[in-house]
Amino acid sequence: MLRTLIRAAAVLAVVLAVAATTLPFPEAAHAAGPTTIELWTISLQPFFTKFITGMIDAYQRAHPDVRVRWIDVQPQALDQKLLSAIAGGVAPDVVNLNTESTLRLAEARALVDMDAAVPKDARDRYFPNIWASLRFDGHAYGLPWYVTPDVLAYNQALFRKAGLDSARPPATTDQLIRTAAVVKKKAGVYGFMPNVDGIRFLKVFQEEGLPVLSPDRKHAAFGSAAHVALLARYVDLFKHDQFPDDTLRRGYLGATERFGDGQLAMLTTGPQFLLRVRSDNPDVYKDTAVAPVPVGRGGVIDLPTMDLAVPLASRHRREAVAFALYVTNDANQLAFCKQVVIFPSTKAAAADPYFTRGGSTPEDLARLVAVKELGQARDLTVVVPHSDELYRIFREAIESAFYGKMSAGQALEWAVREWNRRL
Amino acid sequence: MGRPRVEPPALIPAQAAGTRPLARPAALRGRRQALARTVIAYLFLAPALVLLAVFTFYPVIFGTALSLFDYNVISPPQYVGLSQFAALWQDRYFWTALRNSAIYLAVVPALQLSAIVLALWVRRPLRGITWFRVAYYVPVVTSIVVVGLMWRWLYDEAGLLNYVLLRIGLIHAPIHWLSDPGIALYSVMLVTWWKGIGYYMVIYLAGLEAIPSYYDEAAALDGAGSAARLFYVTIPLLRPSILLASTISILAALRVFEEVYVMTGGGPIFSTYTIFYYMFDQAFNSLHLGYAAAIGVVLAAITALFSALNFRLMRQGGLSYY
DSSP: HHHHHHHHHHHHHHHHHHHHHSOOOOOTTTTTOOOOEEEEESSTTTTTTTHHHHHHHHHHHOTTTTEEEEEOOOOHHHHHHHHHHHTTOOSSSSEEEEEHHHHHHHHHHHBHHHHHEEEEEEHTTTTTHHTTTTEETTOOOOOEEEOOOEEEEEEHHHHHHTOTTTTSSBBHHHEEEEEEEEHHHSSSOOOOOOSSSSTHHHHHHTTTTTOOTTTTTBBBBBHHHHHHHHHHHHOOOOOOSSSSSTTTHHHOOOHHHHHHOOOOSSSEGGGGGGGHHHHHHHHHHHHHHEOOOOTTOOOOEEEEEEEEEEBTTTTTTHHHHHHHHTSSSSEEEEEEETTSSSSSHHHHHHHHHHHHOOOHHHHHHHHHHHHGGGGEEOOOOOOTTTHHHHHHHHHHHHHHTTTTTTTTHHHHHHHHHHHHHHH | OSOOOOOOGGGGGGGGGGGGHHHHHHHHHOOOOOOOOHHHHHHHHHHHHHHHIIIIIHHHHHHHHTTTTESSSSSSSSEEETTTHHHTTTTTHHHHHHHHHEEETTTHHHHHHHHHHHHHTTTOOOOHHHHHHHHHHHHHSSSSHHHHHHHHHHHHHTTOOOHHHHHHTTTTSOOTTTTTTTHHHHHHHHHHHHHHHHHHHHHHHHHHSOOOHHHHHHHHHHHOOOOHHHHIIIIHTTTHHHHHHHHHHHHHHOOOOHHHHTTTTTTTTTTTTTTHHHHHHHIIIIIHHHHHHHHHHHHHHHHHHHHHHHHHHSSSSSSSGG
């Protein structure tokens, strides 16, 4: 028996040794020839394949010693793929992230500090407020790429059906809620799907001028009577069926789908999602008008930011930072903004007359509307340590209030207590 | 070539004509043949062994060791002993997930029972029965993403399910299948049941085909009715298949992830947050890979326990038992 085992082990060792010598290993970092860097983007194929490949080709022509391999990843899979790649020693060199992912990875010390890696004159090209939104512990961990302030897209046909003036969309959140009630009553479809899923109520608080953290950021500040009243208001709307039951489950994707199906009168969304409506339902797209996003009492609008980060695990950090600077330079940002309704993070690109030129399509209108919003917009992502834990608690509290497990007051009181234990 | 040459017995000197000079080469040859057989056997096994070593044994060993470390992929692992298991004990989300996974196990008996009934149904020599078999098997080979999307539409407030129930008057208001924390888990379990039934049906069909018909005929001759033949002949003889199918089903139920991921994301209020989903959440959303590994170890222990229990309950039966 023992001999058999020894034999088996010997055979296995030989097989593994043979396999090990024949398995392909990644090229050594110092291998001769051009340096290959890998760029990961989020959901840019197929709409922007031509634009991105064109940009890469131009870079490769100007830098013959650098090759760029482009991989487009679905947003849901990005975090897993990125971690797997880092763990496997094959991290991408430049990766497109949103603010939340950037800050989470920054907290784990996984990204290159751009304040240190980028010269001051290059840093100064970006809007300082957008650059600052990628800061964790005083350091910025991504190069701002494009920003997408929300706009209000609304279905004029449903407005008319509800007896509303389609030329006068709601301008405040109070008006939005009242308009939605009229649409629900008279047109028989939902008026809106508020952004209250997951942890997005943290942004709702800020939009209504309510703080999330104390000034020293050591305590949760969302337990006041005003916070409770705001949450209770939305809970009441939910209980009275003023927005769909999948609002908390499906978020903006569900809202975009419902709007595209002609089953939702108003959609507060990034203007780039109008592309999806256009391709999914041209009839609804024809009836779509765009207006500034209704503002709350805080007078501030969220400014979701996309950035390019360089993982510390990248083997070519210098080349990666150089390439990321190229992708986010004025010319490339402006060219990208001409592909879809997004906005640049650099001052010179944003000053281009293109953004103030009108047009007749919903996208043209969205561009005009959104560019005016930029002044009052900032990224409302809440930066906290142990964000995963705190976010999980907040999500549970909000859902508990919406589904009647706790009152709004109990839910927020509990969440504040749990946050304070961890902050 | 290379083998020891055996001289004819007539040429062997008389004093050496014992068994040893003859036996040594024969024994050597035998040993070499045995060695050759062993090597060949292991060479045949090698591809599978290599794959198992790389994709199963190594991850299992690495994962178990990882549960003793605080590790986030980015920083070097820090040894923390059993503290992550102690943290699990006090982690309310872990217990929520564990409770949900325990409830999820209820899908196993329902699934097995219905798969047996279905296998008995489609085994009958009816015209076009093959089409039914194929139809029941289609969900098995359908992508879980497609299945999840399809069921999400069916479950929608204005979806087909609510429409039918409202039309026939069984309900007076739409049911929030995936949004009501009280029923969301059961709604997801129904999808697992629907997707899995065809797979287990095939296992039971194979099991039924393996039972010689004379057992049934002998029982019939002895006056046993159809129900008695089913419960006292067919089901006991089907036990090996039940053991296999229910063990696979238990493992699948404890490791359920895709349905939850596609349809509910663990909500509402973590009512569909299963243990596997929590492990995923800790690993990839929170970057607590060591903690996730600790959850994995606990899950593996629970799985082993249920499998052992199942073997104990189901090991008797089948043709070899009689």
